[in-house]
Structures are given as C-alpha cells and as structure tokens.
Amino acid sequence: MSRIPQAFKDEKAFIAFVTGGDPDLATSKELIIEMEKAGADLIEIGIPFSDPIAEGPVIQEANERALAAGCTTDKLFDMVKEARKEVSVPMVFLTYVNPIFTYGTEKFMERCKECGIDGLIVPDLPYEEKEEISGVCDAYDIDLISLIAPTSHERIRMIAKEAKGFVYCVSSLGVTGVRSKIETDISSMVKLVKETKDIPCAVGFGISTPEQAKEMADISDGAIVGSAIVKIVAEHGKNAVKPVADYVREMKAGVVG
C-alpha cells in the first residue's frame, strides 16, 4: 500500500524536495531523515539528470553537482533503502523519463518497491505518454503522480480522472524556482480536480516563504518546496542539514498556522 494518503490525513501537508546526491549521498540521507523530524509530511527526492528541462537554474546546478560528485541511479537507490529504515513518511522520486526508461522500467519499479519509494513524479511524461511506464507503476504499487499546469484548463478533468497519490499543481508558467508572487488562479484548478476525483492536491513551483506556503496550502491540501531548500544546500554543502531542518520547521509551521 502506498504511504501517500498518510501525508494528507490530519492537516495541511508540507512537501520537501532535495536533489539526491547533492552535495553527496551521505548528506542527502541525513537531509531526508532530518526533514522528516522537522515536520516534512512527504519527501521528494530528485534523481539527478543531465538535462532537467523543467528546472530553473537552482535545481539544474544541484543536478550537475550531484552527477559530478558521482551519484548514480543505483547508488541513490541504495541510499534511499538505508534512509527508509529511519523514515516513515512517504517518499517519492522526481526524475525525467529517460533515467527510468534507460534503467529498465520494470527493474526501476522493482527497486523503488524494494527501497520503500511510494510514488514517482516525471515532469516530461504528460498524460498522453504516461502509458510508457504507468502499467509497470501499477504492477509495483508505485503511484505515478500527475501534474497540472496553469495552461491545462480543460485537460484538468481528463488528468484528474486517472490521477494517483496526489495531484501536483504547478503554480506558474516556466520552470522551478523561487518567485515573489504567484498569480495563477490555483483555487479554480483545485476545484476542477476535486469535482472529478477525491484526491489530495499540493501546489509547487515558486514557493519559498512561510506566508506563500500558507496561502497555497489554504487553497489546496499542501505546499511543495524545492528550489528554496536546494539553495540552502548549495550555500552550506555538507553543513546544510541543520539550516535545512530549521527552514523546514518554519515552513511547516507556516503551512499549518
């Protein structure tokens, strides 16, 4: 059974992202464990990819650092398997379709299951192409998480109907990264999803302050923060665990506050 529903069961969820292997795998493992302790309800782990076309500069650079530091898909699986021994919140991978396809979709899902991964977010796998991996995801009980964007409009119902785990609402056009203001009518997007299917919706892209997180969580089921965390990792490297945990605590307080 996927652990994902547990992230949304009591209160608004705070979802934290880190790029796996940045600055190194040992620090990533500590970050995952400490983010849970600091209040993260669900943890997204990025499998680094050479060409992350949906990411802004902050996460692009994290991908480059992780690959340069020698992170491979296998090493990341091994690290997550170790982390899972101490972490009980749901964990999902965020990666591009090529690392999954090239690893072998079947073998990839088998390892996800073995390592305690609950879901997958694949930004370059839209609804029309999801059959590339969705059958294998189902067979291994891994939720393939659907994304909806400000441009999705009438596509939202179609996507929501078959959504698994939670729906990732992309707050803004463009790529990931901190934004001063989010102008999309998120409430309408969430409403369309909920009319179609009873599934949690979390908002990501551009969120960095507790106020923004609260604003987004108020109109959905949770807030997702990536670039702002990765930025702290970039600044503090191996010493990022404490400042990241402090930040997560503050953000979680914002979300439920």
Next chain:
Amino acid sequence: MKQGRFGEFGGQYVPETLMTAVHEVEAAYEHYKKDPEFIKELDDLYKNYAGRPSLLYYAEKMTKDLGGPKIYLKREDLNHTGSHKINNVLGQVLLAKKMGKTRVIAETGAGQHGVATATVAALMGMECEIFMGEEDTKRQALNVFRMELLGAKVHPVTSGTRTLKDAVNETMREWASRMDDTLYVLGSVMGPHPFPTIVRDFQKIISKEIKAQLQEKEGRLPDAVVACVGGGSNAMGAFYEFIPHESVKLYGCEAAGLGVDNPKNAATIANGSIGIFHGMKSLFCQNEDGQIAPVYSISAGLDYPGIGPEHAQLAEIKRAKYVPVTDEEAVEAFEYLSRVEGIIPAVESAHAIAYARKLAKEMTKDQIMVVNVSGRGDKDVAAIARYRGVNIYE
C-alpha cells in the same frame, strides 16, 4: 492515443505546461498545410525570397576525378541565408504569423538556423530571440553578430555542455514560460510531435526538386542520395520523396569527431542507444544511467547527442544507411570541394562530401549520386584555418 510516431520512435514527451502549446501548433499546422492561401504564400516566399528552386549542379570535375558515378550537387548553399534551414523557417514563421503569434524563439548550433529565424522574423516583423550554447557563440561569433544585425536578441546558454543540446533545453524552458504570443521555431526534424513532421514537410521540397530536376536532366531517379545528419533535417528533406523508391540508396553521414571509438564524437546511430529526451523517443548518445553524453564534432551544427525519430526508424528498418565521418575527413572534403569545384561547403555538408568520395569508389559510371550541399562554408573558413594551424579569427 500516441501521437506522431515513426514505428516506436517519436511521441510527445514534454512537461504538462507545454502540452496545450504543442497541441495548438499541431491543430494550426493540420489546418494551414491544406490551406491554399498558406501554400501560395509559402511558395511565393520560396521562389521570390529564398531563391528556390535551388540548382542541381552536375559536378563534372568531381565526377571525373573520382571515376565513379555521375555526381550531382543539390545546392542548398545557394539559398538566401546560405543553407537549407530557410525552407523550414519560412514555413514555421509564416505558420506562427497565421496563428497570431508576434514572437519567435529558436535554438541554434552553428548559427544557420538562428540566422534563418532572425532573417524571417525581420521579414515578417516578429520579435525574435535565439538561444545558443556559449561554446558555439565563440565558435561562430560572426553568426552571433549577424543575428543581432537582423534584430534578434541572442542569449548565450551557460548550462550543461554549453552547446546545441543545452540551447534546446533553454529554448524549451523559455517556451514553457511564455507561449501565448510565442512559437518555438524548432530547427530540425526532432523534438516533440508535431515538430519532426512539420520540419520534414517543409524540408521535403529538397527531394521533390531533386527528383524533378534529375528527371529533366537524366530522365531517371538517382541511385544514391547522400546528406549529413545532426538532428537530420537536410537529410530528411533530401531523402523523403525517395523513400518509396527502393532502388534509391540513402546515406546519412554522422559526425564522428575524433573517431567513433574516441569519446569525442557525435555519431548517434553508430554509438547511441534508445532513449527519451527532448520530447521524443529516439536514439541518443548516453551512458547506462540515461545521462545524455557530452558529444563533440568540429561542426557545431552536427554536435547533437540525438537524431530525429524518423531517421531512427529509417535506420531500424534499414531503409537508410548511416555512416560516421571524422573531423579530419570532413576538413579534407571541405578543402577538396573548394579546390575541385570552386564550391566552399559548410563543414556540416563537408561530412556528406567526404562520404561521397568513398562511396563513389563502390559505384559504377552508369550510376548517379546526388549529394546535398546543405549550406555554404563562409562561416567555417576561420575554424578550418585554425584546424590547419593558421591562427585567424573572424
């Protein structure tokens, strides 16, 4: 329902944010490709702006020198802006205009596609922004200035390997942030559906003309068509009308850089494996984790780690043969064509000339070979000089 497939290759692997935009392009293209007014306008631009039809030139000296088949050169280098890229750009920018867009963006490697896009944007009064790997802005500094002269804004791309693939990444990111008024004018037969089809359709005029011109001169089909392949747009254009004619052998020449066994190459069909990247399932140079390889070629236009999906299919069904050509062979061919025929080809096209020289030895005098000279070599003169140890900068 899977869109835009060539066998198992192709598809539409883009972020959700871009799906509405690619569907919009698809619908517009399906409409306008049948619209008599659109066809008439494009035809007029081809004729009166680009200078089509391009010549099919009998390379008599090269033919005699090599002692094999009759060699014809398809002179895409004589098009306005100096390469085949204008064929596609005229079509796509006209399409953008019909769609009510006011701004076009594009990636470029060598700068040929960027220059063509900037040119047509100037002609049609569109705003234009070009994304070019920082490495390539240095290799092709003259083209950067040329694009700026034409009114385009050129963004040097500093992510990843700072070459063509990174320029594509950055243009996709830009399109995802602004698509209301903007069309991404993709430069090759690659990317998500419908681009491989659109670009092929706008480039197939090359083979259509070759067929008619050769019919007039020789009363028959060629025995071989040779073209260079990066993403593969000039090759797809030169091959397309001949695909149903099994007697016509098709050869795509890939950039092997320092050699197919050397890591510094860009020969996707020789060294690549199946993957999903830049919106398409195709063949890519990549490692066992699916990380896209940093490829290399002396030619910035062939320096791409993938290949268009229709080429991947032609390779798989063995309808076309793909052969590697090294930097050294291409530079020799660049010099060869300059001296023998007085035609300076683009270093990209020189890859096709290099293979034509080898292939001629396996063919007979009663046969006909057509080589697509996809672009002119003025832009490469300084780089070739440097390759030969003459330290000049443009």
